[in-house]
Amino acid sequence: MTPTLFGRWQTRLLLLATVGVLVSLPFAMGLIGSGANSVYFWILGYIAVFGLIWDVVYIYIQQFRWDRDWPAAYQLSAGIWELIFVFCGIKLFGFLPIPLPKEELSVTDFLLHYSVVWLAVFLISQSLMRIIFIRWRFRGGEWF
Numbered sequence: 001m002t003p004t005l006f007g008r009w010q011t012r013l014l015l016l017a018t019v020g021v022l023v024s025l026p027f028a029m030g031l032i033g034s035g036a037n038s039v040y041f042w043i044l045g046y047i048a049v050f051g052l053i054w055d056v057v058y059i060y061i062q063q064f065r066w067d068r069d070w071p072a073a074y075q076l077s078a079g080i081w082e083l084i085f086v087f088c089g090i091k092l093f094g095f096l097p098i099p100l101p102k103e104e105l106s107v108t109d110f111l112l113h114y115s116v117v118w119l120a121v122f123l124i125s126q127s128l129m130r131i132i133f134i135r136w137r138f139r140g141g142e143w144f
Contacts, residue, residue: 005059006142008059009052010142011129015125016117019117023116023117023120024041024117027109027113032113033113042097046089047086047114050082058074072126087114090110
């Protein structure tokens with residue numbers, strides 16, 4: 001079944017609050033990247049908030065497809081688009097506040113963190129979610 005808007009929101013928030021936080025912990029503790037900092041949780045928060053807004057656009061675009069589906073290739077392009085938006089907001093233009101000067105966040109650390117979080121969330125949503133939560137797919141991605 002194609003996810004509903006509410007289902008997309010619930011799934012996005014659940015995966016970012018669990019998988020996203022677990023993947024961000026090594027970055028925040030300084031095990032990966034250039035030092036311990038809470039900026040990675042800020043990035044995760046921006047991904048979640050802007051993702052909720054983008055989901056409205058994605059659902060609208062989905063209406064023009066004959067099967068009303070959102071294939072994995074579109075998810076990849078959506079992930080790239082979200083990366084560009086958050087990167088520009090944090091690093092280039094600085095209109096998204098973070099707890100350190102934007103010059104101190106390295107591009108490599110940002111790209112590595114975003115890529116690892118996105119890949120982990122994508123893989124879990126395409127594999128474990130479908131195995132463990134069988135009914136999740138048939139409820140349009142909704143949990144409640």
